[in-house]
Amino acid sequence: MIKKKMRAAVFEGNGVLNIKEVDTPVVEKGTDVLVKVEMCSICGTDVHIMAVPPGYIAEPGTILGHELVGKVVAVGSEVKSLRVGDRVVTNPNDYCGVCAYCQKNLPNLCENIIPMGIGANGGFAEYVKVSEKVAHKISHDVPPEIAAFAEPLACAVHASSRIPVNPADSVLVFGAGPIGLLFVQLMKARGANPIIVSEPTPLRREFALKCGADYVIDPLHEDLPAFVAAKTRIGVDFAIDVVGSQIWEGVKAVRKGGSVLLFGFNAKAKPVVEQHQITNREVSVIGTWLANDAFPKAVKILENGILDLRFLITHTLPLEKTKEAIEILRKGEGVKIMIDLSL
Ligand SMILES: [Zn+2]
Numbered sequence: 001m002i003k004k005k006m007r008a009a010v011f012e013g014n015g016v017l018n019i020k021e022v023d024t025p026v027v028e029k030g031t032d033v034l035v036k037v038e039m040c041s042i043c044g045t046d047v048h049i050m051a052v053p054p055g056y057i058a059e060p061g062t063i064l065g066h067e068l069v070g071k072v073v074a075v076g077s078e079v080k081s082l083r084v085g086d087r088v089v090t091n092p093n094d095y096c097g098v099c100a101y102c103q104k105n106l107p108n109l110c111e112n113i114i115p116m117g118i119g120a121n122g123g124f125a126e127y128v129k130v131s132e133k134v135a136h137k138i139s140h141d142v143p144p145e146i147a148a149f150a151e152p153l154a155c156a157v158h159a160s161s162r163i164p165v166n167p168a169d170s171v172l173v174f175g176a177g178p179i180g181l182l183f184v185q186l187m188k189a190r191g192a193n194p195i196i197v198s199e200p201t202p203l204r205r206e207f208a209l210k211c212g213a214d215y216v217i218d219p220l221h222e223d224l225p226a227f228v229a230a231k232t233r234i235g236v237d238f239a240i241d242v243v244g245s246q247i248w249e250g251v252k253a254v255r256k257g258g259s260v261l262l263f264g265f266n267a268k269a270k271p272v273v274e275q276h277q278i279t280n281r282e283v284s285v286i287g288t289w290l291a292n293d294a295f296p297k298a299v300k301i302l303e304n305g306i307l308d309l310r311f312l313i314t315h316t317l318p319l320e321k322t323k324e325a326i327e328i329l330r331k332g333e334g335v336k337i338m339i340d341l342s343l
């Protein structure tokens, strides 16, 4: 029985988020899938959207939330891969499938992306409507709070596929928020050593160590280049910027021929880079965006328990506390925060 009205956290612009009764979405198109949300986690993007002025622009009137797991409760007439009762995680970046990028099998770079929880209604709600091609089946055996990691994990897995980290390669990670911590675990799983994490927040440095970092450093009070030189002499093989402004620190930290992977996104940051250091040290600087085809891999990692994710969850709160949850994350007092729609 699908209710006609549902509770949802609606972004109203300028840092305002209200819990409202709104119409429950209904299946209209043949490819529509209606999902009853079990769990939806707070993302750094939500924190940026809610900042004043915003660090990431979302459409006022939109229900936020894009990291969700839920159960299929209705499907359109053309849906073939899913049926009512299936459990799904969703790629929030619905792609058109026909533009020049989609035809190059780069749906993460689609020219017509519709981003859930930013420009289309998202998962801080009892129900959300998605299209079949972005809904990925996941086992009922995966606890909801673990399944909700699928989206951030898929982004980190796609990003990781862009750097060939091998056993005993050294890696420096800038930023130990939820994504940085996923990178630490993924790099650990690849056998990287040492893994160095640069993070100003003490709580997050502690989590980085629990995730398998060999060393953590506070970049505000310690000398990162000297530390990297002491541990690796020539510099790290790979640096991963999860902050969105650390390109120059990354270029300086890698050895000749090393690579800097840019994951974090900060539209306001305009870092100054000495380009010649990239040129004559043969440094590779690589961007990465969204998840591309990594969702099935993320689902497999979650179903098989390859990473240890449960301890990253510091808070589980009801929908009514979504704004407070975003605030906790903004203050760096939480790591992964789940909004539990059953509460
Ligand atoms: Zn996210």
Ligand SMILES: [Zn+2]
Residues within 6 Å of the ligand: 095, 096, 097, 098, 099, 100, 101, 102, 107, 109, 110, 111, 112, 113
């Ligand atoms: Zn497209």
